[in-house]
Amino acid sequence: MKTTSVSELKxxxxxFLADVQRGEEILIKDRNRPIARIVPLTLNGAYENEESVLVAAGxxxxxxxxxxxxxxxRWKVAQIDEKEAVRVVRDERDED
Structure with a gap:
């Protein structure tokens, strides 16, 4: 965690915001007394309301x-024949 004064932050x-984007936390002091902290947003803040409802519901x-x-x-990629893949996509499309 980096520490800075209000005047240096200004x-x-x-x-400092670039540091925060890289995951660093910034502790802000006023006359050597901690007054605030800037932290990166968590992933929780990046999700819309629909996801929040699903999380709350478990x-x-x-x-x-x-x-x-x-x-x-390291996961192996499935080897699918191109013609078979096209057939499956067309079949799914035709279901509607």
């Missing part, structure tokens, strides 16, 4: 991070 606000949980786990990149 003069370098853009730089139907859905929000991700803990917006970064995919390393294991995601």
């Amino acid at each position: 003069s370098r606000l853009s730089a 139907v859905m949980t929000l991700p803990e991070s917006d970064v995919l786990p390393a294991s995601f990149w």
Whole structure:
């Protein structure tokens, strides 16, 4: 966590906000007394009302991070024949 004074924050606000965007927390002091903290928004703040309702109902949980786990990149990709994929899409489209 970085620490700054009110006057330094005012003069370098853009730089501090860039730090916050990278995940850094900023503690703001006035005469060496902590008065505020700037923290990155959590993912919870990025979701619309519909998702909030689903979370409250216990139907859905929000991700803990917006970064995919390393294991995601090791998953094998399904090998699907192109003609079969086209047939499935057309069949689904024709159902309506």
